[in-house]
Amino acid sequence: MLRTKEQYRKDLFKMRPNIYIGGEKVGRDDPRLLPGIRVLEVTFDLAQDPKWKGLATAMSPLIGKEVNRWAHLPQTPYDLLQKQKLIRLAARRVGGCIQRCMGQDAIIALAVCTKEIDEAKGTDYHKRFLEYMKMYQEKDLDGCCAQTDCKGDRLKRPSEQKNPDSYVHIVKEDKDGIVVRGFKMSITQVAYADEILVVPTRALKEEDRDYAVAFAIPADTEGVKIVTRPVWLREKDDEDAPPFCKYGVSDSVVIFDNVYVPKERVFMCGEWEFGRRLALLFANSHRHSYSGCKPAVSDILCGACLLAAKANNIDKVSHVREKFSEFASSAELAYAAGVAAAVYGEKTSSGVFFPNPIYANVGRRLTGELIYHEYNLLTEIAGGISVTLPFKEDFKKGENKELLKEFIVRNPEIDPETSLKIWKFVENVGASPMTLWYMIAGVHGGGSPIMETITLNAEYDYEDKIKLARYLAGIDEHLDDSKWLSLEPFFKE
Numbered sequence: 001m002l003r004t005k006e007q008y009r010k011d012l013f014k015m016r017p018n019i020y021i022g023g024e025k026v027g028r029d030d031p032r033l034l035p036g037i038r039v040l041e042v043t044f045d046l047a048q049d050p051k052w053k054g055l056a057t058a059m060s061p062l063i064g065k066e067v068n069r070w071a072h073l074p075q076t077p078y079d080l081l082q083k084q085k086l087i088r089l090a091a092r093r094v095g096g097c098i099q100r101c102m103g104q105d106a107i108i109a110l111a112v113c114t115k116e117i118d119e120a121k122g123t124d125y126h127k128r129f130l131e132y133m134k135m136y137q138e139k140d141l142d143g144c145c146a147q148t149d150c151k152g153d154r155l156k157r158p159s160e161q162k163n164p165d166s167y168v169h170i171v172k173e174d175k176d177g178i179v180v181r182g183f184k185m186s187i188t189q190v191a192y193a194d195e196i197l198v199v200p201t202r203a204l205k206e207e208d209r210d211y212a213v214a215f216a217i218p219a220d221t222e223g224v225k226i227v228t229r230p231v232w233l234r235e236k237d238d239e240d241a242p243p244f245c246k247y248g249v250s251d252s253v254v255i256f257d258n259v260y261v262p263k264e265r266v267f268m269c270g271e272w273e274f275g276r277r278l279a280l281l282f283a284n285s286h287r288h289s290y291s292g293c294k295p296a297v298s299d300i301l302c303g304a305c306l307l308a309a310k311a312n313n314i315d316k317v318s319h320v321r322e323k324f325s326e327f328a329s330s331a332e333l334a335y336a337a338g339v340a341a342a343v344y345g346e347k348t349s350s351g352v353f354f355p356n357p358i359y360a361n362v363g364r365r366l367t368g369e370l371i372y373h374e375y376n377l378l379t380e381i382a383g384g385i386s387v388t389l390p391f392k393e394d395f396k397k398g399e400n401k402e403l404l405k406e407f408i409v410r411n412p413e414i415d416p417e418t419s420l421k422i423w424k425f426v427e428n429v430g431a432s433p434m435t436l437w438y439m440i441a442g443v444h445g446g447g448s449p450i451m452e453t454i455t456l457n458a459e460y461d462y463e464d465k466i467k468l469a470r471y472l473a474g475i476d477e478h479l480d481d482s483k484w485l486s487l488e489p490f491f492k493e
């Protein structure tokens with residue numbers, strides 16, 4: 001079934017209230033959650049639109065039906081390319097993060113890892129997971145990914161923490177299921193998700209066995225408490241706010257207070273050797289998702305710069321034009337890294353097609369490092385107005401109204417109303433609470449920068465580069481290029 005946004009909202013509002021904002025328990029219909037709900041609704045709208053059939057939807061081999069692409073397990077490089085393209089399309093519409101990719105990256109990671117655990121241990125997690133996926137796709141559910149534990153002392157392992165709840169862990173286990181407790185944090189969209197997909201956040205040792213746990217539960221399961229922090233887009237309550245101001249986000253601390261998870265929803269239970277693998281599978285898939293959304297953020301920033309430059313009448317000046325080209329580089333290099341990750345991906349034993357981790361990580365690293373610089377380009381081009389512009393009401397009423405109409409025009413070819421719209425847009429993009437959210441998400445979302453370094457140092461073929469240098473330096477007589485040349489696109493014709 002492809003759910004409509006109305007069905008999604010109806011299902012959401014029926015859930016047991018377990019959301020907390022500012023010390024109060026609230027329903028999912030709390031107006032502070034609406035900006036985020038509206039973002040999710042776009043993911044349902046796109047799948048309903050015949051124009052986006054095959055992009056926002058995909059054929060599921062699991063249930064033999066058309067499903068929302070965010071509930072689909074990619075089978076081919078084309079699927080990954082479509083996933084990336086869809087994320088960019090959707091992110092451009094909501095002014096940034098589309099929020100549904102985290103859940104998709106979690107189901108991808110679980111599909112791959114459950115199969116690998118079964119192959120090594122003779123367990124039956126994969127079959128269980130596929131049964132769960134059938135239900136997930138049939139109902140067109142939206143899952144969030146709860147990976148990040150609150151972690152306590154960063155230099156101590158999960159089992160060494162003073163507070164054992166610093167990482168989500170198993171406290172009881174029987175033949176029918178498990179009981180878990182602990183804290184996950186910074187979990188995007190859990191306050192308006194149907195399901196919570198829990199995966200480990202780091203490599204584990206044998207003594208961390210109880211922390212090797214993965215499962216899926218409805219977000220309103222007994223014992224789950226969601227303390228959320230909504231971030232509003234800019235001027236959401238203003239009736240003439242730009243359309244993208246109605247969107248927003250919410251991130252949460254998820255408290256698992258002795259939560260029972262039935263066996264059929266448990267996908268890892270003590271297999272500590274696979275903690276690292278599952279954590280990385282999610283992170284690498286998510287870093288590929290970034291090659292869709294981050295170019296969209298660059299597109300928006302680039303557009304804001306072009307408008308601001310026009311309004312300042314500096315759009316033809318050479319140093320400004322040079323800055324525009326920086327957006328072209330960052331957006332399209334990140335996108336190209338995503339394309340390369342798809343084309344050079346691999347078919348896993350689960351049948352899921354997984355992006356190449358090197359390309360996914362270099363793309364994510366580039367964009368993460370550039371994000372503050374890109375916001376700075378907007379600040380440079382726009383001037384200080386984004387933080388000093390009077391409130392919109394001053395332009396609408398009061399004795400200074402007419403004088404402010406004169407004040408707001410810089411380029412005489414742009415009328416006062418359009419000029420005001422441009423500068424309000426620049427303020428919303430470059431100097432609002434969401435600005436900081438995008439900057440910090442750009443650095444830490446999908447893992448801190450050090451995680452990209454760790455992945456690259458583990459996966460990149462440095463040996464090949466030593467051999468090359470030895471050959472060019474005349475130390476070795478022959479150059480062995482075979483490993484490097486063995487990198488082939490999945491489709492050879």
Ligand SMILES: Cc1cc2nc3c(=O)[nH]c(=O)nc-3n(C[C@H](O)[C@H](O)[C@H](O)COP(=O)(O)OP(=O)(O)OC[C@H]3O[C@@H](n4cnc5c(N)ncnc54)[C@H](O)[C@@H]3O)c2cc1C
Pocket residue numbers: 102144145146147148151154155156185186187188189251437440441444445446447448450
């Ligand atoms: C906007 C936003 C949205 C997010 N959404 C989600 C989500 O939907 N789901 C989800 O699971 N997570 C989400 N995250 C969490 C994100 O994955 C984490 O922020 C990221 O992995 C970093 O973890 P942390 O914030 O705990 O920082 P830390 O891990 O505490 O990192 C802080 C610093 O400490 C260093 N450090 C940490 N541990 C060690 C160590 N052992 N040795 C040496 N140095 C160390 C790091 O390198 C870094 O420099 C989100 C984050 C943000 C900002």
